[in-house]
């Protein structure tokens with residue numbers, strides 16, 4: 344099955360074409376085309392993602408990315424096509440708020456053959472709703488003109504399932520048969536949650552943050568340390584520098600809720616503790632060395648809590664696989680710490696961590712999650728498909 348996948352939930356615009364075979368007992372994905380444009384540079388001046396700008400950029404870039412992905416997949420064939428008036432009218436209605444996208448799309452559609460794909464997978468949520476709508480409406484437009492079914496994909500399921508993918512070569516990913524139950528630790532800018540999958544494709548949320556998401560805490564701590572957005576990689580860079588220098592760390596930060604006995608998280612107190620430390624430095628601010636030490640103390644504390652709760656959840660669910668997913672799973676210390684601790688404390692559990700390229704938002708993961716739904720014909724009627732910023736996995 345060939346899938347066209349679209350992701351616009353946040354500040355990455357992405358389109359991918361995947362050829363997929365197999366089932367939950369073992370699946371293989373060939374990446375035929377993958378086009379991605381990050382808006383990070385544009386949002387940096389605002390210190391975070393600016394939703395109206397994200398939406399505008401998605402609208403501007405989606406059609407060129409679609410063409411690039413199709414071209415890479417050798418599915419772009421030039422041909423003059425006529426669009427029936429009825430279809431033009433529906434497209435104009437669907438994309439009334441994205442006139443630039445509409446114009447580009449009509450131009451593209453009237454100059455190309457219908458590509459040989461079988462379904463469209465699109466992120467329906469969670470994320471920034473105005474941004475999500477752009478991708479959703481493009482999917483609806485393409486589904487109409489090319490007469491294709493749509494799979495509405497949960498972005499977090501994309502993160503989770505792509506964590507299970509092993510790459511055989513640059514263009515091939517395989518998901519082996521997974522030993523269930525599977526525990527997922529989803530850590531991103533908007534989420535910190537533990538979900539358990541007892542049967543393939545069904546999720547139960549067993550823990551979540553009561554306040555900030557861990558990625559959000561990384562981003563806010565970065566701002567306190569005068570580092571640019573997105574803060575996660577910057578905090579990580581400083582913390583790693585401190586570890587290399589192996590200095591004694593003067594900072595001791597709390598590990599909120601580590602002994603709460605449940606599987607929930609809280610990162611707001613930890614973030615505030617960092618704020619106090621920066622305030623204590625007074626007007627001169629923190630030296631470079633102190634910043635590195637504070638970044639490390641924060642990262643150590645956050646990682647300890649993530650690991651402890653995951654470890655408790657493994658014990659509570661008798662899970663046989665642990666998958667880390669979401670942008671924060673790119674973190675070097677978290678990856679290293681989970682690998683080491685799991686091997687010694689839960690040697691029977693298989694750890695799945697996404698490859699670096701798949702940790703940040705992308706359309707490949709949307710195609711992967713979409714495929715498993717397409718297999719069971721879990722399609723969504725284009726007329727009722729909605730973007731949902733708060734879409735939940737469980």
Ligand code: KG4
Pocket residue numbers: 353530531532533534557558559561562573574575576579669670671672673674675702703704
């Ligand atoms: O999954 P993602 O790309 O977007 C959302 O769905 O939210 O996650 C973005 C988050 C940001 O908060 C970013 O700072 C964080 O992931 N992040 C990291 C690292 N790389 C990205 N946090 C810690 N260490 C990293 N290396």
Ligand code: ZN
Pocket residue numbers: 498502531669670703704
């Ligand atoms: Zn994400």
